[in-house]
Amino acid sequence: MGNRENGDRPTKADAQALKGHLDVLLLAALEHGPRHGYAVKEALREGSGGRFDLPTGTVYPALHRLERDGLIAGTWSTVDGRRRRTYRLTAAGQRRLHADRGEWRAFAATITKLLEAGAWPATT
Amino acid sequence: MGNRENGDRPTKADAQALKGHLDVLLLAALEHGPRHGYAVKEALREGSGGRFDLPTGTVYPALHRLERDGLIAGTWSTVDGRRRRTYRLTAAGQRRLHADRGEWRAFAATITKLLEAGAWPATT
DNA sequence: CCCGCATAGGTTGTTTTACTACCTATATCC
């Protein structure tokens, strides 16, 4: 048995800061049309310039979670003998994406303000 | 006995998305002079417009972690009979702050690009 | 005088989340 030495190879150890922000990215990846799981993973990698090169152990469970919560819907198909689960955004998923996008803007703006402008109350 | 019904009151349940980004905020709060733990917590709350009103169970362990890692240094003092642990940024902490600030910029820019501009590879 | 609140410091235990490390299987290129 075989590819024990292979598995996944994340290489760019940078994506650990995603914590609460992975879901909104996955939803956004499906915004302009359905993709299958592996294609979502690849789109995230390419679209981020290699920054978010996530292992399958991160992407697949996250997609299962989103499907369980009714934000995306998946259907099985077979292409060239390979099983594919193609996901599309549900109406609830679109609403969540819209809301989370606003959340991200506010969140990022707040952190950026504190980090860049040094907008802290007086030290005394 | 007593204040069982009090404890902490986070009110704005918004800070759970901080995940990987709390440390850099705490370091930045100490950039322009030392503060004691409670003052760091309050500065974060006020400086964020109430967005990051973190419970003590989040702030104190995080400060302990930063101190353990040598990024901040704490000293005890007593003011009006109240114990205070005042923290200052170490040289290592300043370097980390500088590095993490750059990390945040890149991270935020990547997510914003994917969310706002829809910079995804073709769905096909 | 006592109560509650703000200040100041914790701790314990839970949950969520991403990651590491595995595993199966097919098609293609060398």
Add this chain to the structure above:
DNA sequence: GGATATAGGTAGTAAAACAACCTATGCGGG
């Protein structure tokens, strides 16, 4: 025949933030 890319997973671990507790002092209102 072997490696790699594609395509799907799972199990177990580690970290981080949170909820819920706890102690203690000073001060203001009733």
